[in-house]
Amino acid sequence: MNLVVLAEDVDSIALKNVAKLTGASEIQQITPRSFRLVGAQAHAGLAETCAASGLDHAWVPEGRRLADFGLFVTDMDSTLINIECIDEIADMQGLKAEVAAITEAAMQGEIDFRESLTRRVALLGGLPERALEDVYTQRLQLNPGAERLMQGLKRAGIHSVLVSGGFTYFTERLKMRLGFDHAFANELEVIDGHLTGRVIGAIVDGEAKAAHLTRIRDSLGLAPHQVIAAGDGANDIPMMNAAGFGIAFHPKPVLRAVANCSLDYSGLDGVLDLFG
Incomplete structure (x- = not known):
């Protein structure tokens, strides 16, 4: 080493x-x-x-060099981007403090993610769908180094996946914006232009993130040591354990303990600087 x-x-x-x-x-x-x-x-x-x-x-x-890897999988909220989207959506309802407290507890590993998501999404019921666009256009920013990281991964021929316990409204837009090969997240149910307070389909939690990583890794014929995973909280532990090298970006202590590297002072493009 x-x-x-x-x-x-x-x-x-x-x-x-x-x-x-x-x-x-x-x-x-x-x-x-x-x-x-x-x-x-x-x-x-x-x-x-x-x-x-x-x-x-x-x-x-x-x-170990960057070219040795073939797959990069990253979380979205507070990793790729600067916000927790659900907290900002809740702010439109005047419920940011209540929802943010549940988010923090989940990211620290204090409560089950599925339970936390169900409780938080329920509080969004009745909110106009346009609130999602307001969050995306007015509050969401890429974390430093995100664009350079994606450009560097593409030059190296590394497959990229965005997987999130957040929402497809945001992951699909970021997929197009940054050129991810795949994106997976939870889909908010919308009826008559308003959020119902429910998600459609199976919830994307930590285990689902790891399952997406493993499935795509296997489809590419890669070994675990050829995978990099990046995240910030407890929900990212399963996929980090399934990867060969784990990057914790401004992480919660529970994730810092299992990551190979914590980026506290570098941008996301520090991933490129690790391997040359």
Whole structure:
């Protein structure tokens, strides 16, 4: 394993301090924003030292390159985009605080996702469908590095999947906008131009996310180690466990504990900088 250190702007002194702390024998530049510390050894103070300098870090297998992967699967809300869509939809009903509290509990792994989704969607009943468009056009923004990440994945020939416990209204638009090969999410029921407070079909929860990953991985003839998964909360744990390399983006503690890398200071395009 090699230690990779990355950030939007890596301070050379901070980098050398990390190399000294971990006993690295050599510093190799991977990209303008990432460096490989050859021969580095685990150290109890590594995470604290990196955080103090605004550096992300990850242990990456020797020789692993972006071209070794064939599939990238990512969550949407608070990973690919800057918001939890359901919280912003609820805000149109004056219920953001109530819905956001349920969302947070689900992302922390404190309550079952299916239960949380059913409870939250029920609160949206009666809302005009146009509220979805208002959220998409007025509140939704891509997280930093999203477009560069997708461009880099395409250049590398990596298949991409957007899978979300959110809603198809948003995933389908982002699929077209960014060029994902597939997108999966929950479909809100709409009757006479208003949300009914129900979803149509099976709920996309954490297990469903992992199932979509596995099915597409197998259809492409890939092995688990050829898959990257990205997310931010407890609902992403199953698919991260099914992937060869897990990226946690500004994650909840429960996901940070199982991810191979947490991106706290880099944009989503830090995924490209990890492997070169």
